[in-house]
Amino acid sequence: MKSxxxxxxxxxxxxxxxxxxxxxxxxxxGSTAGRSTVHAxxxxxxxxxxxxxxxxxGSTQGAAGSAxxxxxxxxxxxxxxxxVPVTVRTFWAGSASGVDYVSNQVQLDNKFLxxxxxxxxxxxPGNQAALIANGSLAPASAETxxxxxxxxxxxxxxxxxxxxxxxxxxxxxxxxxxxxxxxxTGVSNITDQMVRAMYTAGGETPKSxxxxxxxxxxxxxxxxxxxxxxGTRITALAETGAGAFSILTQWGxxxxxxxxxxxxxxxxxxxxxxxASGGSxxxxxxxxxxxxxxxxxxxxxxxxxxxxxxxxTFNGVPFSVANVKNGSYTFWSKYQAIRKQTLTxxxxxxxxxxxxxxxxxxTVDPVGTTVKLTDMAVDRAADGADVLPK
Numbered sequence: 001m002k003s004x005x006x007x008x009x010x011x012x013x014x015x016x017x018x019x020x021x022x023x024x025x026x027x028x029x030g031s032t033a034g035r036s037t038v039h040a041x042x043x044x045x046x047x048x049x050x051x052x053x054x055x056x057x058g059s060t061q062g063a064a065g066s067a068x069x070x071x072x073x074x075x076x077x078x079x080x081x082x083x084v085p086v087t088v089r090t091f092w093a094g095s096a097s098g099v100d101y102v103s104n105q106v107q108l109d110n111k112f113l114x115x116x117x118x119x120x121x122x123x124x125p126g127n128q129a130a131l132i133a134n135g136s137l138a139p140a141s142a143e144t145x146x147x148x149x150x151x152x153x154x155x156x157x158x159x160x161x162x163x164x165x166x167x168x169x170x171x172x173x174x175x176x177x178x179x180x181x182x183x184x185t186g187v188s189n190i191t192d193q194m195v196r197a198m199y200t201a202g203g204e205t206p207k208s209x210x211x212x213x214x215x216x217x218x219x220x221x222x223x224x225x226x227x228x229x230x231g232t233r234i235t236a237l238a239e240t241g242a243g244a245f246s247i248l249t250q251w252g253x254x255x256x257x258x259x260x261x262x263x264x265x266x267x268x269x270x271x272x273x274x275x276a277s278g279g280s281x282x283x284x285x286x287x288x289x290x291x292x293x294x295x296x297x298x299x300x301x302x303x304x305x306x307x308x309x310x311x312x313t314f315n316g317v318p319f320s321v322a323n324v325k326n327g328s329y330t331f332w333s334k335y336q337a338i339r340k341q342t343l344t345x346x347x348x349x350x351x352x353x354x355x356x357x358x359x360x361x362x363t364v365d366p367v368g369t370t371v372k373l374t375d376m377a378v379d380r381a382a383d384g385a386d387v388l389p390k
Contacts, residue, residue, distance in 0.1 A: 024346045025087045027112055030098025030149035031231050032278055033297040034174055034335050035090070036065030037370055038150060041357045042072060042088055045350065049075025049088075052119030054131065066279055066299070067123070068092050069137075071113040079349040086346050087115055089138075093276065095151040095231025100160040102149040103340050109140035147347040148339040152231040155338075157244045157383040159228075167339045171358040173371040175324050175332040176232060177301040181264070181284070182308035184221060184291040186211045189313045195240040198223045198293065203249030203269065207291060222251040222267055224284050224294035227274040235333040236295040238384025250274045251292070253284050260307050262287035285309040295331075298369045321368040327378035327387045335370070 028038075043049070053067035064070050070090045076083035091111040093101075101108060110132050117124060117136050124136060131137045138144050152174050155165050178190045187210040198205040203223040207216035225248070226233040238244045250273065254266040264287045275281050282300035284292060286307030293312070296304065305311055311319065314331050323329035337355045363372045378387045 023085050023087055023115075025089065025115060025143065026347045026350055027108075027144065027146045028088065028090045028149055029101045029108070029111075029146040030092065030338065031095040031152045031335070032068075032092045033095075033152050033176075033232055033300075034150060034370070035067075035092045036299060037358065037361070038090070038354065039065045039070065041354055042090075042350075044357065045353050046072055046075035046077055046086070046088065047083060049073060050119045050121055052113065052117055052122065052124045054113060054124045054136075064121075064123075068277065069111065069113050071115070071117060071119060073115070073119050077346050077350055078353075079346050084346050086350070088350070089113060089115075091146075094227070094229035095153050096158040096160060096234065097229040098146075098149040098151050099153075099155050099158045099165070099338065101146050102338050103155065103160055103163040103165050105145050105340060107140040107142065108138075108144045108146070110137040112138045112144055114138045147341065147343060148337065148351050150335060151338050152333045152335050153234045153238075153244075153383045154336070157234050157238060159245065163340070165338050165340055166342070167337070169337045169355055170334040170373060171337060171355060172335050172361055172373055173324065173332050173376060174297065174335045175319065175329070175368055175371065176235060176295055176297055177319055177331070178293060178295055178312040178314055179282075179285045179301050179304050179309045180312055181287060181290060181292045182310060183288050184210075184293065184310075186213070186216075187221075187293075187312070188310075189316055190293065191315050192240040195236070196242045199225070199237075199248045199250065200242055200246055201249075203251055219291065221291040221293055222253075223249065224252075224281055224292045225250045225274045226278065226281065226295075227276055228272065229276070230274070230278075231333065232278060232295060232297060233274065235331070235383060239331050241384075244383065247272050248274075253287070253290065253292070255283055255287055257287075260286075262307065264289040264292070279303070282309070298367065302367075319368070321363060321365045321371060324368060324371050325363075325376055325378075327389070330387045332371075333383055334373075 053064040053070040072088040089112040207219040253264040278300035282304040286304040
């Protein structure tokens with residue numbers, strides 16, 4: 001069992017409990033964007049661990065860095081000069097969800113992998129129903145409250161503001177891209193106005209809006225994107241002036257095949273809904289058969305573009321690390337460490353160590369998955385606010 005400040009009332013109880021159990025469990029939740037970076041840093045901080053992962057949302061992105069749920073077992077964490085046995089679990093559902101789960105201390109149900117699962121560095125097979133049935137996912141309890149999390153938007157940009165977070169520490173800049181399907185020929189740029197027209201006015205926009213060609217008025221472009229738990233969605237709406245809390249119209253597709261063979265069919269209006277994972281959006285944008293545009297993080301954009309997706313310039317400016325740093329490319333937000341409760345012991349050590357390592361991550365050109373804050377010549381005061389010189 002796991003110690004939770006909100007549920008166990010005394011330090012003595014915690015100490016006796018930890019001694020009897022011999023293991024501390026630390027739960028982390030939040031943004032799907034940036035999870036691969038956090039995954040790498042967790043592995044760097046633990047010694048001797050193995051891990052297993054589960055694609056909760058049904059994604060076929062078979063790698064722990066893009067998994068929705070990961071457990072790290074059998075390792076130790078350096079705490080006060082002593083290697084302490086720990087189990088670390090992550091569940092990535094989106095920034096807004098992360099803010100909700102951390103600020104409201106939500107007992108997550110069948111989201112974290114159970115501490116009893118066997119791990120060997122690979123994906124744990126089985127669909128969600130099967131894993132619940134065999135006890136591989138942890139049911140809601142005091143043990144499944146997240147100690148801390150990560151978000152790429154501030155709490156003020158979400159609808160979860162009733163219970164203020166105790167900490168929101170900026171760690172690095174995380175850029176995003178607009179990508180189209182290969183089928184949508186003749187389109188190379190998207191503007192704020194186009195985004196607002198496309199996503200808030202029906203989600204099915206004449207291609208002529210993008211090309212200026214009258215003959216394209218009978219061909220339509222579908223808007224694709226994330227659900228309202230997503231920080232990527234909030235950033236896209238705030239950045240383009242649509243408003244972080246806007247009601248959207250987005251579309252989903254049936255997909256067949258994988259990688260460069262993905263084909264799209266059966267467009268379905270999701271109304272204000274969307275995909276739970278950037279990987280799912282990337283799969284659509286890398287597919288063929290329909291005109292579609294969507295917003296994704298750099299890693300997901302790379303996956304889409306490596307198939308048949310095509311990167312768009314934003315307000316006429318191409319993505320590059322240099323353009324992010326100098327302020328000409330503005331589709332980005334700040335990745336933050338968030339917590340509600342006062343942390344102690346291994347949880348406090350892991351939180352502090354992750355913050356330090358993530359803040360000091362070097363900017364990797366030309367990939368630009370993350371950009372170091374001290375490398376930026378510009379800043380912004382809030383999500384979607386004007387980008388200004390420092």
